[in-house]
Each structure stands twice: as structure tokens, then as C-alpha cells.
Amino acid sequence: MVVSDGVRATLAVAAMAVCLGAGSRTAAADTLTGALIQAYQNNPQINSQRALVRATDENVPIALSGYRPRMSITGSAGQQSVSSTTRQSSLPGAPAQYLTQSGYNFPHAVGVTATQTLFNGFQTSNRTRQAESQVLAARAALRNIEQNVLLGAATAYMNVLRDGALVELQRHNVDVLSEQVRQARDRLRVGEVTRTDLAQAESRLAGGRSQALAAESNYKTSVAIYRQVIGTQPGLLSPGAPVDRFTPRNLNDAVALGTAQHPSVITAQYNLDAAALQVKIAEGALYPTVSLQASFQKNWESALTVLESYNASVISQLSIPLYQGGSEYATIRQAKETLGQRRLDLDVARDQVRQGVVQAWGQVEAAKANIQATEAQVGAAEIALNGVREEARVGQRTTLDVLNAQQELVNARGSLVTAQRDRVVASYTLLSSTGRLAPEVLGLGVQRYDAQTHYHQVRDSWVGVRTPDGQ
Numbered sequence: 464m465v466v467s468d469g470v471r472a473t474l475a476v477a478a479m480a481v482c483l484g485a486g487s488r489t490a491a492a493d494t495l496t497g498a499l500i501q502a503y504q505n506n507p508q509i510n511s512q513r514a515l516v517r518a519t520d521e522n523v524p525i526a527l528s529g530y531r532p533r534m535s536i537t538g539s540a541g542q543q544s545v546s547s548t549t550r551q552s553s554l555p556g557a558p559a560q561y562l563t564q565s566g567y568n569f570p571h572a573v574g575v576t577a578t579q580t581l582f583n584g585f586q587t588s589n590r591t592r593q594a595e596s597q598v599l600a601a602r603a604a605l606r607n608i609e610q611n612v613l614l615g616a617a618t619a620y621m622n623v624l625r626d627g628a629l630v631e632l633q634r635h636n637v638d639v640l641s642e643q644v645r646q647a648r649d650r651l652r653v654g655e656v657t658r659t660d661l662a663q664a665e666s667r668l669a670g671g672r673s674q675a676l677a678a679e680s681n682y683k684t685s686v687a688i689y690r691q692v693i694g695t696q697p698g699l700l701s702p703g704a705p706v707d708r709f710t711p712r713n714l715n716d717a718v719a720l721g722t723a724q725h726p727s728v729i730t731a732q733y734n735l736d737a738a739a740l741q742v743k744i745a746e747g748a749l750y751p752t753v754s755l756q757a758s759f760q761k762n763w764e765s766a767l768t769v770l771e772s773y774n775a776s777v778i779s780q781l782s783i784p785l786y787q788g789g790s791e792y793a794t795i796r797q798a799k800e801t802l803g804q805r806r807l808d809l810d811v812a813r814d815q816v817r818q819g820v821v822q823a824w825g826q827v828e829a830a831k832a833n834i835q836a837t838e839a840q841v842g843a844a845e846i847a848l849n850g851v852r853e854e855a856r857v858g859q860r861t862t863l864d865v866l867n868a869q870q871e872l873v874n875a876r877g878s879l880v881t882a883q884r885d886r887v888v889a890s891y892t893l894l895s896s897t898g899r900l901a902p903e904v905l906g907l908g909v910q911r912y913d914a915q916t917h918y919h920q921v922r923d924s925w926v927g928v929r930t931p932d933g934q
Contacts, residue, residue, distance in 0.1 A: 495620050495703040498693050500909045502616035503609065503902055505694035512608040513912060517930075519601040520918045522594035529587030531925070532579040537760075540571035545767050566767055574760035581779075584750025585743065593740035600733035602914050607726035610900045612692065617891040619689040623697050625884035626682040629877055633675035636873045640668040643869070647862055660862035667866045705890035707827070709904055710897060714824050717897050721820040722813045725898035731805070731812040738805040742798040748791045752782045816896065823893035830886040837879040844872040 503509065546565035580587070647664040650656045689697050711717040722728060759775040784791070851868040854860040894900045902909050920931040 493698045494701045495617060496905070496907060498620045498689075499613055499616050499902075499905065500907050501695055502612055502693045503907065503909055506612045506616075506692065509605075509609055509612050512605045513914070516598075516601045516605050516914050517917050519598050520914075520921050522597055523591065523918070523922050524924055526587065526590040526594040527922075529580060529583070529590060532577050534575070534577045537574045537576070538572065540569070542567060542569050564767060568764040568767055570762065570764045572760060572762040572765070574758060576756065576758040578754055578756045580752070580754045582751070582753040584747030584752070586747035589740050589743045589747065593737045593744065596733045596737040596740065598918060600730050600737065603726045603729040603733060605912075605914065606898075606901065607730065609902075610726065610895045610898070613900050613902075613905075614891055614895045615692045617703070618888050619685065619692045620697075620700065621703050621884045621887050622685040623682070623689050624700055624703065625880055626678065626685045627700075628880045630675070630678045630682050632873060632876055632880070633671065633678045636869070637668070637671045637675050639869060640664070640671045640866075643862075643866065644668050656862055663863050663866060667870070703887045705887050706894050706905065707890050709899055710890070710893050714821065717824060717893070718817055718820050720899070721816045721897040725812075725816045725896070728809070728812045728816055728898075731809040735802070735805040735809050738798070738802040742795065742802055745791070745795040745798045748794070749784060751784075754780050754782075756780065816898075819896040820893070823889065823896040826885070826889040827893050830882060830889045833882040834879070834886055837875060837882045840875040841872070841879050844868070844875040848872050 544565075544567050546563070548561055548563040551560040551562055644661070644664045647656055647661040651658065651661050686697055711720055755777070756779075757775075757777045759773070761771070761773045762769075763771045765772060848865075848868040848871075851860050851864050855862070855865050891900065894904075902911055917931055
């Protein structure tokens with residue numbers, strides 16, 4: 464069996480697709496592209512991260528609220544009992560005269576207060592810029608989650624193909640061993656072999672059945688993971704192919720691309736920007752604060768002799784912080800230490816991406832060579848098995864020799880199936896390590912989730928409690 468470097472599925476995979484396809488869809492086979500589309504649209508991990516991005520978008524209007532006035536309306540109403548006695552002025556030597564007033568009144572009032580911050584040490588502008596950096600970091604984190612999910616979907620897809628093919632391979636091996644046991648019994652009756660030969664064949668058959676059961680268990684596990692990642696049961700799966708055409712042609716270009724564009728690196732960069740702005744926000748607490756307050760209040764029956772009154776004012780206020788127990792200085796030092804940590808996090812992210820690219824590149828190269836080696840191994844094992852069988856018929860080989868040759872062929876075919884799976888998965892892993900495992904790169908033909916749509920819907924929103932989707 465010859466397989467080109469394009470890594471087409473083996474005949475065992477095709478047999479698996481016919482015999483083991485779960486579900487009722489038999490008219491057409493599922494494709495790897497279709498599985499990736501389903502994962503991109505339905506995977507709850509992606510949808511959860513999208514919700515997190517939308518929640519992070521709200522940090523921007525929260526920060527922008529520092530530019531806007533704050534207004535409140537106050538009202539009061541009630542009943543009061545009043546009694547007062549006052550001494551009236553009198554002529555010298557005349558007895559004092561007193562005037563007593565008492566009664567009930569119903570005081571009520573309403574007021575409006577508006578406060579506008581004019582200057583707060585640039586804290587509002589820095590908070591706005593920090594919120595925008597947090598939004599961009601959340602979007603990059605979403606891209607990273609999308610990459611991980613797409614890689615997991617490709618891996619789950621190829622695992623189902625591999626394990627299904629291994630099930631068919633082991634089932635076929637059980638059939639061959641069963642026939643070998645039957646032939647050993649027939650030859651034992653005519654005295655061509657001994658009881659030992661029959662026992663060897665029966666032992667190998669029992670081992671083959673055990674391996675078949677283990678392969679079926681692995682297949683069921685892969686199907687469950689496929690359902691978890693992609694969201695549907697696997698149907699009749701078509702062969703998968705590598706995505707080498709989307710990756711750089713040499714390792715140095717791949718490393719440079721990954722360290723510059725990988726979502727984890729971009730996330731670390733925006734987190735660094737947000738930490739730098741947090742230092743400025745903390746330092747802004749040492750600056751003076753200037754605010755303007757306008758108020759109006761209308762009162763009725765505030766006293767027994769006052770029917771109504773009002774007061775209005777416009778007041779500017781300057782507050783200069785002198786000392787608040789040292790908390791503001793500790794906050795600044797804390798923000799600077801966090802900034803240093805974020806710089807180190809960026810270096811760590813780049814190192815991790817570099818290591819991931821080099822590792823994935825090595826896996827791709829090894830997978831290519833492994834396919835060639837296992838193809839040669841399968842061809843040689845087939846020739847060897849046929850030769851041992853012919854020699855056994857003329858008494859030059861024992862039953863054990865035939866069983867060993869059969870097992871070597873099964874092992875070689877299983878290694879080839881695994882190598883083909885590893886070849887495809889390694890190519891997707893390399894694409895992910897460079898930060899390019901995305902729907903638009905793969906050409907999935909699915910509508911890309913646009914995080915900017917929600918951002919612009921809420922950025923300049925002044926009022927309202929409903930989200931853009933109506934919740």
C-alpha cells in the first residue's frame with residue numbers, strides 16, 4: 464500500500480468510515496473543514512470567551528463616564544410639630560412680654576444636583592486608554608481560544624479516523640487468527656502440526672481479541688471527545704489533509720511569525736500597556752482635583768411662617784491631596800511591580816511561542832519521515848508474511864513463524880495509520896504555533912465573529928440596561 468506525502472487515508476480508514484460511521488448520515492461523508500466550521504460556531508468555550516469579550520467592552524463606557532456629569536434628584540416630605548416662645552422687646556422697667564407660637568406644618572422639598580469633574584490628574588483619560596487595551600487583550604485571548612478549539616477539533620477528527628481504522632485493523636486481525644486456529648486444528652487432525660502449534664494459535668487469537676476490545680474502547684473515547692469539541696456525533700468521515708501551504712517555508716520565518724503574531728504574545732503586549740497605564744492612574748491620585756457643582760432646591764412650609772423658598776448655587780471646588788496615610792504611595796509602588804511582572808510575562812509568552820514553533824516544526828519533519836518508514840515497513844511485512852506462509856505449507860516454517868509475521872504486519876499497518884494521523888495533526892499544530900490557525904486563513908467559509916460590532920454599539924452609550932442582543 465503506497466501513500467503519497469499528501470497523507471491520504473489508508474484503506475483501513477475507508478473501511479472504518481463504511482463500517483463504523485456513527486449516526487444516520489450515509490449520503491455524504493463529513494469533512495475536516497465541516498468539523499472545524501461546526502466547532503467554530505458551536506463550541507461553548509469559544510462562545511464563553513466571546514461573552515467575556517463583550518463584558519470587557521463595557522469597561523470603556525465605564526471609563527468614559529468620568530468625563531460625563533453626575534446628576535441626582537432628591538425629595539423629602541413629612542409632618543412636624545413646632546412650638547416656640549420668644550421674648551418681645553419692652554420699655555425699660557416694663558414687665559417682659561413673651562410670644563408663643565405652636566402648630567403643625569407639612570414641610571416638603573425637591574432638589575437637583577449636578578457635578579462635573581473638570582480635572583482629576585488625567586485619571587479618566589488613562590482609565591479610558593487602559594480599558595481599550597483590556598478590550599484588545601480580550602480579543603487576542605479570544606483568537607487564542609479559537610486556535611485551541613480549532614486545533615482540538617482537528618485532533619479529535621483525526622483521532623476518530625485513526626482509532627476507527629485501528630478497530631477495523633484489529634477486527635481483521637481477529638478474523639485472520641481465527642482462520643489460523645481453524646487451519647491448525649485441521650492440520651492437527653492429520654498429524655501435520657502438534658498440540659503446541661494449536662495452543663500458540665489459540666493464544667495469539669485471544670490476544671488479538673483483547674487488542675480489538677481495547678481498540679473499540681479507544682474509538683468510543685475519541686467519539687466522545689469529538690462530540691464534546693465539535694458538538695455533533697461523527698458521521699462518515701472523509702480523510703484529512705495537512706495544511707502545510709499556510710505555514711512558512713523555513714523554521715526561522717516560522718519563529719519570527721509566531722513571536723510577532725501569536726495571540727498569546729499580543730495578549731501579553733496589551734496587558735503590558737494596561738499595566739503601564741495603571742501606574743499613571745495611581746500617580747493621578749497625587750494630583751489636585753477640580754470639580755464644578757450646580758444645585759437647585761425648592762422648599763415648602765419649611766417653617767410655620769415660611770410658605771415656600773428656594774436656593775440655587777454654582778460652586779467650584781479644588782481639592783489638593785496632602786497625605787492619606789500612605790495608601791496612594793503604596794498603590795503606585797504596587798502598580799510599578801505589576802508593570803515589571805507584565806514585562807516578564809511578555810518575555811515568557813515569546814519564549815513559549817518560540818519553543819512551540821520549534822517543537823511543532825520538528826514534529827512535522829518527523830511525521831513526514833515516519834510515514835515513509837512505515838510505508839516501507841508495511842510493504843516489507845506483507846512480502847514477509849506471504850513468504851512465511853508459503854514456506855509453512857512445505858514445512859520450512861512453523862506456526863509460530865506465521866503468527867509472528869502476521870503480528871508484525873498488523874503492527875506495521877497500525878503504525879502507518881498512526882503516522883498519517885500524526886502528520887495531519889502536526890501540520891495543524893505548527894499552524895497554531897505561528898498564530899495563523901484561523902477561519903480566514905483556512906478558508907472555512909464561515910462568517911467571522913466580529914468583536915468590533917458590539918464594541919461600537921456600547922462604547923458611546925449613555926443610558927440603558929439592555930445589551931445589544933436584547934437581554
